[in-house]
Amino acid sequence: MKKLVNDPRAVVGEMLEGLIALHPGQALLEGENVILRSDIPEEPAQRQVAIISGGGSGHEPAHAGYVGAGMLHAAVAGDVFTSPSTDAVLAAIRTVSGPAGALLVVKNYTGDRLNFGLAAELARAEGIPVETVVVADDVALRDTVETSRRRGIAGTVWIHKVAGAASAAGAPLAQVTREAAEAALLLGTMGVGLGACTVPAAGRPGFTLGEGEMELGLGIHGEQGVRRVPVQSADEVVNTLLSAILEDQRLGAGDRVALLVNGLGGTPTQELAIIARRALALLRERGLHVERAWSGAFLTALEMPGCSLSLLKVDDARLQRLDAPASAPAWPGSGRLAPARRISSAPTTAPGPSATETRTQGMERFPEAVLAVAQALEAAEARLTELDAAAGDGDLGISLARGAAAMRALPETSWASPARALTALGEALRRSIGGSSGPFYATALLRAARRLGDTSPDARAWAEAFRAGVDAVAELGGARPGDRTMLDALHPAAEAFSRALQDGKPLTEAWAETVQAAREGTEATSRMTPRLGRASYLGARAVGLPDAGAEAVTVWLGALTPFIR
Structure with a gap:
């Protein structure tokens, strides 16, 4: 007791x-x-x-x-x-x-x-x-x-x-x-x-209940x-x-x-x-x-x-x-109810995609890839929740599951171009994911979209956009590799992708090295003492399990593998 x-x-x-x-x-x-x-x-x-x-x-x-x-x-x-x-x-x-x-x-x-x-x-x-x-x-x-x-x-x-x-x-x-x-x-x-x-004098609960009772x-x-x-x-x-x-x-x-x-x-x-x-x-x-x-x-x-x-x-x-008035300390007040009120938020001023806008070349499988990412995040919800609860507040799994639902709900007009798609994803995640993950992912996607512009990017352009997104996460959160954050998976992945392409390796091989680098970076976080976020409050007590945010990065990077050709 x-x-x-x-x-x-x-x-x-x-x-x-x-x-x-x-x-x-x-x-x-x-x-x-x-x-x-x-x-x-x-x-x-x-x-x-x-x-x-x-x-x-x-x-x-x-x-x-x-x-x-x-x-x-x-x-x-x-x-x-x-x-x-x-x-x-x-x-x-x-x-x-x-x-x-x-x-x-x-x-x-x-x-x-x-x-x-x-x-x-x-x-x-x-x-x-x-x-x-x-x-x-x-x-x-x-x-x-x-x-x-x-x-x-x-x-x-x-x-x-x-x-x-x-x-x-x-x-x-x-x-x-x-x-x-x-x-x-x-x-x-x-x-x-x-x-x-538990009654203090008894020192034990009055009865026991099963988990599902x-x-x-x-x-x-x-x-x-x-x-x-x-x-x-x-x-x-x-x-x-x-x-x-x-x-x-x-x-x-x-x-x-x-x-x-x-x-x-x-x-x-x-x-x-x-x-x-x-x-x-x-x-x-x-x-x-x-x-x-x-x-x-x-x-x-x-x-x-x-x-x-x-x-x-x-x-x-x-x-x-x-x-009638009452000043007893525990009396909560009048209990009067008002009609339910919902106030609409201010309309966005950003221009939306045109319904007649056609997709640029290379966007044919983009929606399928996004759905694969959503499915992978939903499948990983329990694992991400477990990892986040061990060193944080335990909300990452459900937060990214909400993000996955938002991805599924994106309209067809979101896939007109790479930049348009990344912008739509960033906006969707910004609105659907609470806590720190939403701003991080939204900032990374929006920064990457701006780097791509309106062009039809090749692999090197995608690598530059990936790196720009990772840099945006570092700038926003103030983290560096070794701080035991999602950056410990993102940074080595972005570096590996750029390096492999510069070495002339085929795209599929370059991406395989990217995913492997993310996995190794995630595994390394299990040996790190956290220096940022809620996990930092635990200090050395967080050591032993990988960082949940880094684990999530390996999940969605792996889900993209079949679409990188």
């Missing part, structure tokens, strides 16, 4: 100390693992209905992240995945409540219900009005337990918001409770896990799901989760809803955005009106990879509560 903690037994206390140090609107209740709003009036009669929630730690930013004006007045933290004690809950009630009373928002777990419930009874015995709303939004359990026994999961955050807004508006305890309870009944959530999480319908405590299924694509996951929620909540065309895309702790923002994209599209396809939507980590399970989706049926009154 690798975690940035000191002592597993001190995790919760040290976490709470860090949170209040970062958020001036919060305070820590002395002697208890309870975070409070720092602006609670000293005079109890001046206090609003207090909204209190909490539960086991490990769900951050819940619950402490929702303590602030317009949401919770206090959050009670237990040990990781463990309900807080009755005494801690009671201390929170006593500290933030007044004659207006308190509402406890409780997720439907036995420990939480018992400890929050007993604390409510004790507080009532002291004369403090206390009500409880239990959230049971996990639709994955609809075929397993009765509705009242379902787990409370990510949708609980919305109940914090609805209740907090009602309290901030001055509503009495009965109304605050009614609004929170009604929202809880109109709420459905379902999650999926791609792996387990995921857990469907899991809770927020590192447990397994309702069933284990083969890994699905992002769109398939959304379809599965939302279909279950829509059926359970009887939602359909014309209904107004809010959407919550919740990461379970180990899911990148990138993946959550892909999930949100499909979720919004599916709901609109089904005829629902998505009034508000949020995406992020709201209620997590430590570092678990996965997500949950929540839907809340809304009306104008409920939207008013969701839209």
